[in-house]
């Protein structure tokens with residue numbers, strides 16, 4: 510019994526430490542879901558890792574010295590059987606000792622502050638190359654809008670960017686805005702977290718060096734569904750990125766087979782909150798639904814995207830995100846089927 514209890518507490522402590530590092534059980538199975546700041550894949554995240562090693566090194570050394578001295582004192586000066594009960598020698602005021610424990614900590618703090626300031630400066634003032642991609646990111650309760658102004662693309666929750674090469678740098682510069690409350694944009698393997706604040710434009714840049722999926726989340730409590738305000742960043746080869754851009758810009762031909770579903774969409778309040786190319790829908794309150802099916806998730810990562818899940822979402826979004834800003838529209842089953850058949854064609 511004792512053994513299992515101890516094994517259990519060791520396990521708990523280990524999971525706790527791992528969770529501090531952002532390594533969850535899911536991440537162990539799927540490396541693309543890893544969010545550790547210790548495995549950076551982009552320049553700003555890399556500088557942050559180096560800085561954190563320095564900070565952890567210095568604090569680790571302080572920890573070792575302090576703990577060592579406490580342990581030494583506890584053992585060396587513990588009460589013994591033949592204790593004479595007298596007070597030890599009382600020593601007051603040693604100038605060298607006072608000076609040492611004032612100056613040394615000041616030096617340590619100065620070193621930490623200056624190294625942090627240098628990294629912050631390097632990241633914030635990094636020159637923006639001509640080739641950089643611009644994206645305006647808007648945080649909403651509880652989803653992300655990604656607007657590529659030069660490309661004329663608006664999408665949600667899943668950011669697509671090219672990887673940067675050694676010959677040609679292709680960083681992505683994100684301008685962060687908020688439509689409502691304070692949020693925070695954080696993809697740990699790509700860059701440090703940056704607050705998204707109403708009436709303020711913050712900037713952040715990422716420069717992934719390899720293709721793949723990098724996950725993140727809103728890192729500032731922003732209301733009930735803050736935990737389901739997830740982020741996905743897909744880094745593509747420049748060719749694949751161009752292909753994605755082409756697909757997003759392509760105008761969808763009207764499919765007569767789903768005309769009924771299209772009618773349901775256009776005569777329902779969906780159009781007040783959502784934009785959809787080629788329809789009268791131009792709402793800005795919810796995600797842009799053009800090319801909806803090119804996304805892997807719905808509701809900012811609340812569920813994976815498939816016609817079945819899409820139907821369940823529209824029927825009652827609050828079952829996946831209680832308090833969500835999209836109401837259940839109480840459509841009849843046949844309307845719902847037609848609507849989903851139509852939305853499923855938005856590739």
Ligand code: HEC
Pocket residue numbers: 650651652665666734774777778779780781782783794795796798801804806807808809819822823830833834835836838848
């Ligand atoms: C009052 C505004 C409003 C109305 C009306 C509305 N929606 Fe939404 N919708 C939203 C908001 C806000 C979200 C984002 C929810 C979230 O992720 O937290 C959303 C999300 C969605 C999503 C998921 C998109 C994504 O990429 O994650 C779909 C699909 C969708 N709505 C379809 C519809 C359809 C179809 C209708 C009409 C039957 C409709 N909505 C009506 C506001 C609305």
Ligand SMILES: [Cu+2]
Pocket residue numbers: 648649651691692693727728729730731735738
């Ligand atoms: Cu948020």
